[in-house]
Amino acid sequence: MTATSTASVIACRHVWKIFGSAAASVTALQDVSLEVLDGEFVTLVGASGCGKSTLLRTIAGLETHSAGEIEVDGEPVAGPGVDRAMVFQNYSLYPWLTVMGNIKFTRELAAHTRDRTSADVEAALGRAETLLRVMGLTAVARAYPNQLSGGMQQRVAIARALMSRPRILLMDEPFGALDAQTREVMHDLILHVSELEGCTVVFVTHDVEEAIYLGRRVVLMAPRPGRIDSLYEVPLPGRRTQDMKNESAFLRLKTQILERIRATSGIKTDLELLQKLSRRG
Amino acid sequence: MLAALGLLLPLAGWLAVTLIGTVDKVFLPGPTDVARRVASWFSDEDLVSDVRISFYRVVAGWALSALIALPLGLFIGTYRAVQALLEPLTDFIRYMPAVAFIPLVMLWIGIDEGAKIGIIFIGTFFQMVLMVAEDVRRVPMAQIEAAQTMGATRGEIIEKVIVPSCKPALLDTLRITMGWAWTYLVVAELVAANSGLGYAIIKAQRFLQTDKIFAGIILIGAIGLLVDQTFRLIHRVAFPWMHSRA
Numbered sequence: 001m002t003a004t005s006t007a008s009v010i011a012c013r014h015v016w017k018i019f020g021s022a023a024a025s026v027t028a029l030q031d032v033s034l035e036v037l038d039g040e041f042v043t044l045v046g047a048s049g050c051g052k053s054t055l056l057r058t059i060a061g062l063e064t065h066s067a068g069e070i071e072v073d074g075e076p077v078a079g080p081g082v083d084r085a086m087v088f089q090n091y092s093l094y095p096w097l098t099v100m101g102n103i104k105f106t107r108e109l110a111a112h113t114r115d116r117t118s119a120d121v122e123a124a125l126g127r128a129e130t131l132l133r134v135m136g137l138t139a140v141a142r143a144y145p146n147q148l149s150g151g152m153q154q155r156v157a158i159a160r161a162l163m164s165r166p167r168i169l170l171m172d173e174p175f176g177a178l179d180a181q182t183r184e185v186m187h188d189l190i191l192h193v194s195e196l197e198g199c200t201v202v203f204v205t206h207d208v209e210e211a212i213y214l215g216r217r218v219v220l221m222a223p224r225p226g227r228i229d230s231l232y233e234v235p236l237p238g239r240r241t242q243d244m245k246n247e248s249a250f251l252r253l254k255t256q257i258l259e260r261i262r263a264t265s266g267i268k269t270d271l272e273l274l275q276k277l278s279r280r281g
Numbered sequence: 282m283l284a285a286l287g288l289l290l291p292l293a294g295w296l297a298v299t300l301i302g303t304v305d306k307v308f309l310p311g312p313t314d315v316a317r318r319v320a321s322w323f324s325d326e327d328l329v330s331d332v333r334i335s336f337y338r339v340v341a342g343w344a345l346s347a348l349i350a351l352p353l354g355l356f357i358g359t360y361r362a363v364q365a366l367l368e369p370l371t372d373f374i375r376y377m378p379a380v381a382f383i384p385l386v387m388l389w390i391g392i393d394e395g396a397k398i399g400i401i402f403i404g405t406f407f408q409m410v411l412m413v414a415e416d417v418r419r420v421p422m423a424q425i426e427a428a429q430t431m432g433a434t435r436g437e438i439i440e441k442v443i444v445p446s447c448k449p450a451l452l453d454t455l456r457i458t459m460g461w462a463w464t465y466l467v468v469a470e471l472v473a474a475n476s477g478l479g480y481a482i483i484k485a486q487r488f489l490q491t492d493k494i495f496a497g498i499i500l501i502g503a504i505g506l507l508v509d510q511t512f513r514l515i516h517r518v519a520f521p522w523m524h525s526r527a
Contacts, residue, residue, distance in 0.1 A: 060430055061429075061430075062426055062429060062430070080429040080430045080432065081432065082431065082432040084430065085430060085431070086426070086427065086430040088423045088426065088427060089423075090423070091421040091423040091424065092421070092423035092424055092426070092427040093424075093427075094424060094442070094445070094446070095446075095522055095523070096445050096446070096448075096520070096522050097522075105428075105431065105441075106431045106432070108437075108441055109428075109431060109432055109433050109434075109437055109441075110434065110437065111431075111432030111433070111434070112431075112432065144521075144522040144525060145522075146522065146523075146525075147525060157427075160427075160431075161430075164431070164432075170430075
């Protein structure tokens, strides 16, 4: 809906992140610059250790950056904020609360309940009901998370993140632990919901197909040191359907990105080494 | 079913060994002798008040240590600085044998009820602090970070995430340390006691009343089992979400 807007919501400029100190230091992010536009769905993909999760967590404010600037809506990031909601891979739900309790958890926090009027309370209740319906959770509203399948648990996590109408949804391999069929369902669901909510999404994954199917833009990161390698505009219409995965444009981009990941990940040199060893043996 | 079998089988074995009669009763009295001793203890020697005073000492010592260990463990588990400050000391003290503190306890607290409670406190407190801290540290990081991204303050994270998240583990810790408190009972009642189950065992030793020693030990075991089951029941009632898997 906001595709025409060109204002950037997230701006990372020359961001560095160095873990540890001196001799034992690891450069997780090296001079990363990235702009994410309002309402955009951007996916971060790359081999393990490329810093994609670190970049996401730094934008979330869960990690501090060592140098550079990160701005959200023109304001420098100085910690987590309610404008940026995050969905984790797993174990983030509160098992002692029901599905409804989890979704309404933000209502327990002072950050969301200042100047509360009865109209606000009613609006929040309505919001929770709407999210339950949109995410297909109405039937399990009273269930506890550990009574649900992995896919249903992630639906709850997404609904909870959306409860306070965040501008930005940060997703850290949210479907990484789900089976392939459940994943496809979740892909269409998250595309639908993010469009409905009009929020900007930054989505981390190691699955190239997932990255292309979901993203308008795919950001490819490379490891050692973690950095942005290349950017790809996805040449598909805004509204995605599963059959697009068989289109030649989709497959071409997939091949191109996979080759680039192989080239940057160091797996290739490992393979060469393996061949050399087997020849010797 | 199996649990009942696990208790009855050793009892049957015990009965069999004593019925064969090759072992002197001074060394191994039979189950019937012990049962008779429990009955006479109840009718002639005020078993009820022995149980009551021992129960009081154990619960008081254990509750006192829980009262301090729970908040302290929460702070050690939550704040790195508090951990660095207190954990080495706690680790150091917990290796010291509680029994060896008896002379000091007598010197500092005296020889009345406080001393017995003090011994049980020393025996359980230092372990309990470390277990509570560990329970707190086991709270999944994702639960805490999710709250942070939802704008929770530090206090809110402790109150609304860490505490409810580790409550079931804390109850288990309390259950386990209650068991330890009972094992320190006999030691505690070494200190100028003239009542209690532990005292009765020590006195029976002096008069070579093996059946009474057995009776005392078995009574402590039975009470322990009962307390343990009560804790498990509370666990099931208080944390339905843990016991209702799909």
